[in-house]
Amino acid sequence: MPSQDRNEWTATGRTRLRGLWFGRLAYEVEETRMVNTWIPGAPHSPMNWRPAYRWRRVPLHGVIALQGTRDGERIAAHVEGREWSMARLTTLQPRLGTLDTRTARPAPKRADPELLTADHRAWRLEVLKRAHWRCQWPECGAQGGRGGVRLYADHIVERKDGGAPLDPANGQALCPKHHQMKTAQARAERMGL
Numbered sequence: 262m263p264s265q266d267r268n269e270w271t272a273t274g275r276t277r278l279r280g281l282w283f284g285r286l287a288y289e290v291e292e293t294r295m296v297n298t299w300i301p302g303a304p305h306s307p308m309n310w311r312p313a314y315r316w317r318r319v320p321l322h323g324v325i326a327l328q329g330t331r332d333g334e335r336i337a338a339h340v341e342g343r344e345w346s347m348a349r350l351t352t353l354q355p356r357l358g359t360l361d362t363r364t365a366r367p368a369p370k371r372a373d374p375e376l377l378t379a380d381h382r383a384w385r386l387e388v389l390k391r392a393h394w395r396c397q398w399p400e401c402g403a404q405g406g407r408g409g410v411r412l413y414a415d416h417i418v419e420r421k422d423g424g425a426p427l428d429p430a431n432g433q434a435l436c437p438k439h440h441q442m443k444t445a446q447a448r449a450e451r452m453g454l
Contacts, residue, residue: 270294289316385414388432398439413440
């Protein structure tokens, strides 16, 4: 049976000085303890005990002198009665990673079911025919249809603002640029911006 003191962390004698964010220093002491790696069903043996290591941060009360220099030069410090000299202070890696869209794909876009109905397709065709397949934004007139730009059948008064969803008089043909501008403006007005 192992003794209780195997579970207590004891210093190994190794220490290190590390640089943290915002120019702070960390003085760390390596500690070890014995960990039981016994698997249920296996025979008990002293060989089941393995050492585990950790670095414990110690407050820097004993910093006497710290000489910081420009990048590429050496940094010297006198900490806890010991001289330290490093080429540069290392920093910790950020804990938040970036989203890799190759492995975590964004959710697919879903069209409003109301826009997929036959009534809406007929309304869209009526609005585009009435506009002669041209953008109705003032001074634009981009040609749509075959070989032209894509045209959107846009609601003049947005459906969210109470506009008639299938009234051809509440529709206008817009090119992608002006459709985006008009939609962003209507959303800003709706949000009170």
